[in-house]
Amino acid sequence: MITLHHLEYSQSFRVLWLLEELGVKYELKKYNRDPVTHQAPDEYKAVSPLGTAPVITDGDICLAETGAIIDYILDRHPNDQLNPKADSSDRTQHLFWLHASQGSMMPLMLMDSIFRIIQERVPALLNLIIRPVLNRTGDGFIKPRMEKLLIQAEQSLAKQDWFGGSHLTTADILLSYPIESANARGYITDAHPNTKAWLARIYSRPAFKSAKALDDRDTMVLPLG
CATH class of the missing domain: 3.40.30.10 (Glutaredoxin)
Incomplete structure (x- = not known):
């Protein structure tokens, strides 16, 4: 087992x-x-x-x-629902978001986390030097890439309820962590109604609720500090 x-x-x-x-x-x-x-x-x-x-x-x-x-x-x-077969019409979209989660979105959120932790923990005087550099890097690298991913997410979710197609797939499960992180950090706004609706859908799933009850945490995102 x-x-x-x-x-x-x-x-x-x-x-x-x-x-x-x-x-x-x-x-x-x-x-x-x-x-x-x-x-x-x-x-x-x-x-x-x-x-x-x-x-x-x-x-x-x-x-x-x-x-x-x-x-x-x-x-x-x-x-076959959580992992669409090769001949499924949902397979291509499922594969894209499955790998975009770990290959594109997670690295951006990891960089964002590291930048935030550095700014939280370094001495105030050193922070005066570091903060502008990190903010400039975030604005020039992390935010534009996240915006493009979220635009594509909005377009995908305008066509169906789930990233993996007509049903929840492991693409949605993998995306839950970086998207909840993005939401907690202000990347997801009123300009992303479809993504917000998707978050509400995953939160309402019985299996998600039972996992949360076992987890005993209000959020999946590691607190800073």
Whole structure:
């Protein structure tokens, strides 16, 4: 049986949500971050090959990386709705957003997080020097790319309710973390009504709610500070 080693405020929530959507048996082991450093505890790092979240174990198998874990779970528990087949009309769009999530949107949100953490933690005098540089980089690199992605998201969601096509797919599950992060940081505005409506739809799903109840957190986004 698969065991999800679930670190709070981490990308492993998406794996937890997937398991709830599938309705399969699994074991959940929770780990809390250090309240000061926000780092994973040593007991978690001892399990994870990379010391990062998410990670699952299944017998002698220990697997990290969200995309690899999702593929592994769907190999074990195939689901044509969550993972459209090659001959499905939804397959191309599903694949685009599945990989845009990890390949385009997540790196931008990671950079945004790092910039914000630096500005929160450096001494005030040094911050006077760093802040203009980081803000200029954010305005010139992160924001324009996020805006293009969100425009495409709006266009996709104007045609159907889900990024993966006519039904929720793992593309939607993967996108939940970077889009909720973008929403929390002000990238998603009233100019993105379709994306806001999509967020409301994922929040209303029974499996999302049950995963949230198991997670015991109000947000998937790691707090700064």
